[in-house]
Amino acid sequence: MTSFGDRLRQVRRDAGLTLEQLAEASGVSDRTISDMERGHSRAPQARTLTALADGLGLTGDARAVLIAAAKEARSASAAGRPRVGDLPRGVTDFVGRAAELAIARDAAQRAGHDAGPPPVLVVHGTAGLGKTAFAVRVADDLRDDFPDGRVYLDLRGTDPEPVAAGEALQRLLRALDVPAARIAAADDDRSAQLRALLEDRRCLLVLDNAGSEAQVRPLLPATGPCLVVVTSRRMLGGLEGVLRIPLPPLTPSESAGLLGAIASQAADPEAAAQVETVSRLCGHLPLALRIAGTRLASRPQWTVAGLAGRLAGADRRLAVLSAGDARVAAAFGLSYAQLSGPAATLFRRLAHVPGADFAAPLAAVLTEAPLPDAEDHLDELVEIGLLQPQGVDRYRFHDLIRLYAEERLRAEETAEDRAAAVRRMTDWLLDTARVAGLWYHSGDGEPPDGWDGLAPLATLQEAGAWLRAETDNWRVALRLAAAGERHQLVVDVVFALGYYADSAAHWPGWVETHGLAMRAAKALPDRKQRTEQLTNYAWALLYSGGRAEEAAEVAMEAYRLGEETGDLEDQRLAIGYAGAAWRHLGRLDDALRAFGQAVDLARRTGDDGTGVRALVAYALTLQTAGRYREAVGTYREVLAGLDRFEAPPIEVRTTRMGALAGLTTAHCALEQWSECLGAGGLVLPLATELGNARQLGRVLIATGRAHAALGDAARARADLIRGMETLEGNFIAGSTLDLDYLARAAETLRGLASS
Incomplete structure (x- = not known):
């Protein structure tokens, strides 16, 4: 029987072509043609065979004879030998991954057409995401795009001893029908053989479960119409020129x-x-x-x-x-076993973090490592898929991986070590929260107490950003301190957060935090602290919880305690919050009496600053009662008295904002449109800077109504819509005043639409 190699050589000679001439005519390398003719490689697949037949100019029966010889040679080669590199069985219930499959299809269309090396897809993610199933699905879907074969190789990257590059090359060459005797001995030579073999073949390689870049790099083709799909728990960040596909959990x-x-x-x-x-x-x-x-x-x-x-x-x-034999914990365990010692310690201890996400400083605290080392260990956890990056500089666990971290923590660390780590974490979170909160007392300038801790707190903005990002973590730390009866610490932290709380009053968690401080203060001997924390709790109930009835009761309890101690300032603060609660409840006469008493108490103490604050509340109550002209006069009195207001800069700005916002909305109610816009222009940047969303929403609605009345429909719509969205997003339950603003905004928009 004439072999395919003999047939090819005879046809080439009959055509009068040398190896080099046939290579030039077909686009198949002369070395590949030589190997075929000498029987040192298998018969070509469909694409290569078509190129050879075209290069030889074969048509009709002559072409059919060559094709039949190739098929016969392939059948004979496959018979009686074990199959190497076959794809594993795919799953019949594959779901989702539409976007990722589309990326793979696009890469397949580019294979062999774009300049440069063949496309390489690195499919990565944590254990259990279905990376192998995805790669096999890609290979099945693209079966017709790669007629020269699809080859699968498990690199066993999570094993204690992954497949060595040399062995991987040998298996790939065998799968591509290179006889064992023809496979080179040295790894570099085998890599060159593979690259040469794939120059002319339209193959799809699936390199599953890769453990490292060094394991994969020698297996990648340099040229040719191939597509390579690599799966790994690691991102394999050292591989250049690849397209990474991170697999997320299913929807x-x-x-x-x-x-x-x-x-x-x-x-x-x-x-x-x-x-x-x-x-x-x-x-x-x-x-x-x-x-x-x-x-x-x-x-x-x-x-x-x-x-x-x-x-x-x-x-x-x-x-x-x-x-x-399928266990989620075992799948995670394979990744855990690959971690360095410090990274494994960090992985376990991160289970202590109470919130959904965290940043590198907290990781450094848990492991008592320098911050740069902690960042390196976090990168290691991300690289292997045991941790997910969240934004620029934060991280989070997948829920099941967190449970696995907790298991390892209980199994590998003593109760004493676990307690010590929790104590370190709690102390650091609360100390950092205290310092960040004090920024809002001190205003502009250097960080309080010469702060040089791990968290960046060099500006007021950084302090606020840290408090917002770590809310879930310092909140739980405060609970832990309260449960441990660390009463003074709880009081000190909540006191420090007081002015920050004013800037974020809509957060419902203040009811809990201020309640913890109130109960802690009751356990302390200092009655003034008890009064202060009762008053602060009344504020939280009112402005954070929308519980005006309870707020009034707690504020009056604080007022009576202030009377017992004779502290006029404590009385003033408490009666002021009682008045604010009564205003929310519509008890305006009671509220006016309370604020009038607060102003009188401030004057008796000789504190013009606190008198200014009380006047703002009094003016707002006048406004709520519909006494707008009196309110305008009172707001102007407040603004005139701010130069005597001795308080932290942040409080001065907050008071100015409140007075200007009240002036804006009072002028709006009086239909004094130009005055409304004048005051609004002063307060809008201030309310934006301080992040007071409710004031911002009210002022925007007022200026929107003013613009509408003055005929500027475009600016009116912009202010009204933005104001409504802002106020609705920060609405406090039971606030009839906010409901009135929203109703008036909607009415004005309807009027604009019909005009």
Whole structure:
């Protein structure tokens, strides 16, 4: 029987072509043609065979004979030998990943057409995201695009000893039908062989479970019409010129679809709510969902609700997510085993972090490591997929990985070590929160107390940014301090946050924090601290919680305590918050009497500054009562008295903002449109700077109405819409005043639409 190589040589000679001439005519390298003719490589796949037949000018029967010889040679080569590099079995219930599959299809279309090396896709993400299933799906979908073959190789990157590059090259060459005797001995030579072989073949390589760049780099083709898909738990950031595809968890609808495809119980529309719960408890992680679905499918008597109940307990969830040899915890464990010692310690201790996310300084505190080292260890965790970057400089766990970190923490660290880490974290969070809060007392200038801690607090803006970003963490730290009966610490921190709280009054958490401080103060011997914290708690109930009745009761309790101690300033603050609560409740006569008393108490203490603050509240109550002209006069009195207001700069600005905002809205009510716009122009930048959303919303609505009355419809619409959005986003329940502003804004917009 004539071999394909013999047939090819004969046809070439009959055509009068040398190896070099056929290579030039076909685009197939002369070395590849020589190997085929001598039987040192397999018969070509369809694309290469077509190029050779065209280069030889074959048509009709002559072309058919060459093609038949190639097919016969391929069949003979495949018979009786083990198949190397076949794709593993794909999943029949694959769901989602539409965007990622589209990226792969686009790369396949570019393969062999774009200048430069073949496209390489690096599919990366944490354990259990279905990276292998995705890569196999890509290979199946693109079957027709790569007629010269699809080759799969598991690099076993999570094993203690991953596949060495030399062995990987040998397996790929065997899969591409290079005889064992022809495979070079040195790794560099094998890499060159692979590159030469792939120059003319339209192949798809799937390099699964890669452990490092060094393992992958020698396997990548330099030229040719190939596509390479690499999967790894690592991002493989050292590989140049690749396209990275991070696989996210599935969407809720995709998770439900996967569960329904595996288990009939989850396909029942009546179980939709419980399917959503199971999906959420599985963290929308394909491996966890597949295990949960398999457990349902193998137990027809189970219900989805029952499975949800089993998964509800965080301490047992990972144990429930196991079926046969498939275990979520084991998948995470393979990544954990690859960590350096310091990174493993950090991974465990990050389970102490109470909030959903955190920054590098907190990681440094937990491990007592220098900040640069902590950042390096965080990068290691991100690289291997055990931690997710959140924005520019923050990080978070996947929910199930957090549970695994907690397991490792309990298993590998003593109770004493765990308690010490929590204490360090709590102390640092509260100390940093205290210093950041004091920025709002001191205003502009250097950080309070010469701060040189880990968190950046060099400006008021940085202090506010830290407090907002770490809210969930310092809030829990405050709870821990309160539970540990560290009463003075709790009081000191909440006191320091007082002026910051004024700038973020809409946050509902102030009710809890100020309540903790109030209860802590009651356990301390200092009655003044008790009065102060009762007053602050009244503020939180009113402005943060919208609980005006309770606020009035607590404020009057503080007022009576102030009377007992004879402290006029404590009395003034308390009666002022009682008046504010009564104003919210519509008890305007009581509110005016309370604010009048507050002004009188301020004057008795000789404190013009506190008198100014009381006047602002008095003016607002006059305005609420519809006594706008009196309110305008009082606001002007406040603005005139600010030069005698001895207070931190932030408080002076806050008071100025309140007076100007009141002046703007009072002029609006009086339909004094030019005066309204004049005051509004002064207060808008101040309210924006201080972040007082409710004042900003009210002022914008007032200026919007003024612009509408003066015929500037475009500016009116812009201010009204922005004002409504701002006020609605920061609305305090029970605020009839805010409801009135919103109603008037809507009415003005309707008028503009009809005009």
